Amino acid sequence: xxxxxxxxxxxxxxxxxxxxxxxxxxxxxxxxxxxxxxxxxxxxxxxxxxxxxxxxxxxxxxxxxxxxxxxxxxxxxxxxxxxxxxxxxxxxxxxxxxxxxxxxxxxxxxxxxxxxxxxxxxxxxxxxxxxxxxxxxxxxxxxxxxxxxxxxxxxxxxxxxxxxxxxxxxxxxxxxxxxxxxxxxxxxxxxxxxxxxxxxxxxxxxxxxxxxxxxxxxxxxxxxxxxxxxxxxxxxxxxxxxxxxxxxxxxxxxxxxxxxxxxxxxxxxxxxxxxxxxxxxxxxxxxxxxxxxxxxxxxxxxxxxxxxxxxxxxxxxxxxxxxxxxxxxxxxxxxxxxxxxxxxxxxxxxxxxxxxxx
Amino acid sequence: xxxxxxxxxxxxxxxxxxxxxxxxxxxxxxxxxxxxxxxxxxxxxxxxxxxxxxxxxxxxxxxxxxxxxxxxxxxxxxxxxxxxxxxxxxxxxxxxxxxxxxxxxxxxxxxxxxxxxxxxxxxxxxxxxxxxxxxxxxxxxxxxxxxxxxxxxxxxxxxxxxxxxxxxxxxxxxxxxxxxxxxxxxxxxxxxxxxxxxxxxxxxxxxxxxxxxxxxxxxxxxxxxxxxxxxxxxxxxxxxxxxxxxxxxxxxxxxxxxxxxxxxxxxxxxxxxxxxxxxxxxxxxxxxxxxxxxxxxxxxxxxxxxxxxxxxxxxxxxx
Numbered sequence: 033x034x035x036x037x038x039x040x041x042x043x044x045x046x047x048x049x050x051x052x053x054x055x056x057x058x059x060x061x062x063x064x065x066x067x068x069x070x071x072x073x074x075x076x077x078x079x080x081x082x083x084x085x086x087x088x089x090x091x092x093x094x095x096x097x098x099x100x101x102x103x104x105x106x107x108x109x110x111x112x113x114x115x116x117x118x119x120x121x122x123x124x125x126x127x128x129x130x131x132x133x134x135x136x137x138x139x140x141x142x143x144x145x146x147x148x149x150x151x152x153x154x155x156x157x158x159x160x161x162x163x164x165x166x167x168x169x170x171x172x173x174x175x176x177x178x179x180x181x182x183x184x185x186x187x188x189x190x191x192x193x194x195x196x197x198x199x200x201x202x203x204x205x206x207x208x209x210x211x212x213x214x215x216x217x218x219x220x221x222x223x224x225x226x227x228x229x230x231x232x233x234x235x236x237x238x239x240x241x242x243x244x245x246x247x248x249x250x251x252x253x254x255x256x257x258x259x260x261x262x263x264x265x266x267x268x269x270x271x272x273x274x275x276x277x278x279x280x281x282x283x284x285x286x287x288x289x290x291x292x293x294x295x296x297x298x299x300x301x302x303x304x305x306x307x308x309x310x311x312x313x314x315x316x317x318x319x320x321x322x323x324x325x326x327x328x329x330x331x332x333x334x335x336x337x338x339x340x341x342x343x344x345x346x347x348x349x350x351x352x353x354x355x356x357x358x359x360x361x362x363x364x365x366x367x368x369x370x371x372x373x374x375x376x377x378x379x380x381x382x383x384x385x386x387x388x389x390x
Numbered sequence: 391x392x393x394x395x396x397x398x399x400x401x402x403x404x405x406x407x408x409x410x411x412x413x414x415x416x417x418x419x420x421x422x423x424x425x426x427x428x429x430x431x432x433x434x435x436x437x438x439x440x441x442x443x444x445x446x447x448x449x450x451x452x453x454x455x456x457x458x459x460x461x462x463x464x465x466x467x468x469x470x471x472x473x474x475x476x477x478x479x480x481x482x483x484x485x486x487x488x489x490x491x492x493x494x495x496x497x498x499x500x501x502x503x504x505x506x507x508x509x510x511x512x513x514x515x516x517x518x519x520x521x522x523x524x525x526x527x528x529x530x531x532x533x534x535x536x537x538x539x540x541x542x543x544x545x546x547x548x549x550x551x552x553x554x555x556x557x558x559x560x561x562x563x564x565x566x567x568x569x570x571x572x573x574x575x576x577x578x579x580x581x582x583x584x585x586x587x588x589x590x591x592x593x594x595x596x597x598x599x600x601x602x603x604x605x606x607x608x609x610x611x612x613x614x615x616x617x618x619x620x621x622x623x624x625x626x627x628x629x630x631x632x633x634x635x636x637x638x639x640x641x642x643x644x645x646x647x648x649x650x651x652x653x654x655x656x657x658x659x660x661x662x663x664x665x666x667x668x669x670x671x672x673x674x675x676x677x678x679x680x681x682x683x684x685x686x687x688x689x690x691x692x693x694x695x696x697x698x699x700x701x702x703x704x705x706x707x708x709x
């Protein structure tokens with residue numbers, strides 16, 4: 033791992049050079065808030081942003097993606113024969129992604145890349161993407177990344193980590209992909225001997241500014257059925273839930289999808305869409321029965337999946353990186369920090385748990 | 391609004407103690423500023439969590455459909471009108487309800503305040519006497535007139551006092567009048583657009599929609615057991631991000647609310663991406679007023695115009 037220095041005066045020119053070999057995607061302000069967009073020539077990512085409303089997971093895993101196509105013309109010899117659409121997987125770079133969002137990709141990968149099943153769409157998009165992270169110096173009050181396996185300077189899932197240091201960025205080159213990118217941009221200034229120390233100092237400062245946390249140490253040891261049946265948690269928390277898809281759609285780690293066929297004109301499309309465990313069709317059986325038929329069942333599914341089933345299955349922490357989007361955006365203030373702490377402290381003997389303010 | 395909170399707690403505790411109700415539906419303080427949470431208190435101790443201020447902008451009528459308990463419910467003007475709609479539509483029985491009327495002093499727009507703040511808002515203070523709201527964050531503190539940061543529907547509201555209630559939690563507040571404000575000024579602006587402008591306006595309005603259905607699910611009118619967009623056999627609407635399907639959802643939902651919508655603004659408040667869904671519903675509200683002289687939810691007996699038939703209907707085709 034090496035650290036280079038990128039003068040901000042060299043930033044725009046470097047980005048322009050990158051466009052020759054990468055499609056650039058970065059945070060830009062549209063209407064009221066920041067979102068990740070493909071950056072047209074001349075448009076720079078807004079590196080002063082806090083975080084985007086919708087997580088950049090869609091760069092790898094779009095909300096709607098055509099996975100197969102077929103002709104619906106009866107005269108066509110390939111009538112109704114599904115084929116994979118030709119799709120160009122051009123190299124792309126996500127510039128300015130926050131470490132918590134980057135940390136969601138290896139986590140989601142556990143679902144899309146297993147020994148038995150490899151999801152070609154997710155994997156191709158992931159492998160052709162270079163992640164240029166932007167360390168967080170001003171975390172939000174709702175961020176709890178440091179207790180969710182991530183952090184404002186977490187660099188485990190990035191190819192390059194940029195640290196804003198006044199008139200320049202200090203850049204940790206973390207992978208070969210990261211090295212290729214800085215070479216293509218022509219960024220190669222030596223950062224000096226004390227760069228690593230400077231980054232560590234800023235990192236410690238940023239981590240100390242994270243104000244909220246979740247307690248997860250007991251989750252693995254809790255009995256799954258006890259938590260499932262913990263009505264003291266679910267009944268009260270489910271009351272306010274309106275079963276909209278906001279939490280799941282803004283989440284960088286929610287991976288559930290639904291496959292739908294649509295016909296437009298003479299073309300048939302098989303489309304993979306994000307699904308949400310909050311929706312009435314989620315896990316609906318062909319018989320019409322739904323094992324998660326009520327609001328309480330659906331809310332419980334979301335939190336049990338992230339904070340218990342995932343914990344038990346992968347033994348690698350919780351299915352959450354602490355970005356805090358669901359906390360900020362839930363229209364009725366269902367707060368994962370509060371529910372995680374309740375699950376973590378639940379005592380099946382007395383059917384009680386600690387209730388924290390957040 | 392401590393006076394409101396105290397009185398709400400007092401009434402709620404009394405109702406639970408005297409076994410008049412099984413639960414009271416109100417709000418508890420949210421874990422983030424400007425976001426209070428709908429909450430049920432089932433005993434006196436739970437009532438202590440209740441709060442009332444300018445961040446209680448959802449619609450509690452959304453939480454009582456098809457319930458079988460005896461329910462105490464806080465109701466502002468618009469919330470009470472939605473309770474009236476529920477009564478007309480048979481979604482709850484009047485004798486099940488004890489309505490605690492809240493003369494409403496309007497709710498603040500969380501999107502507007504967030505846009506004003508120089509960073510994340512960590513606390514919100516309200517000075518009732520001065521009529522100001524102070525938002526604070528790590529490096530800023532800003533005080534604004536509450537009147538300047540109201541939810542748009544609240545600033546245009548003509549029914550701040552509950553229209554149906556068992557008991558009021560405070561004295562009635564003065565109502566606004568159409569002499570002072572034109573509630574349909576924005577609708578008229580859109581009506582005046584030529585077809586291309588209109589197309590672009592609605593295209594732009596919906597361009598950020600992620601189909602999370604927060605608008606629909608925050609709406610007390612949207613209680614269908616299975617919404618047409620969730621129907622899969624037959625499938626009326628595609629479930630991908632096709633622009634036509636997104637528009638179909640919004641248009642049809644709005645029409646389904648015509649003559650029933652009280653402009654409570656819960657849809658806009660709930661939207662995570664800041665779409666002004668009221669651009670649809672307010673137009674239909676205006677049409678219902680002009681064509682039928684109808685305002686939703688002012689009566690717990692009369693059915694809404696698009697839901698009924700009258701032999702006195704002036705149109706010839708119906709005779």
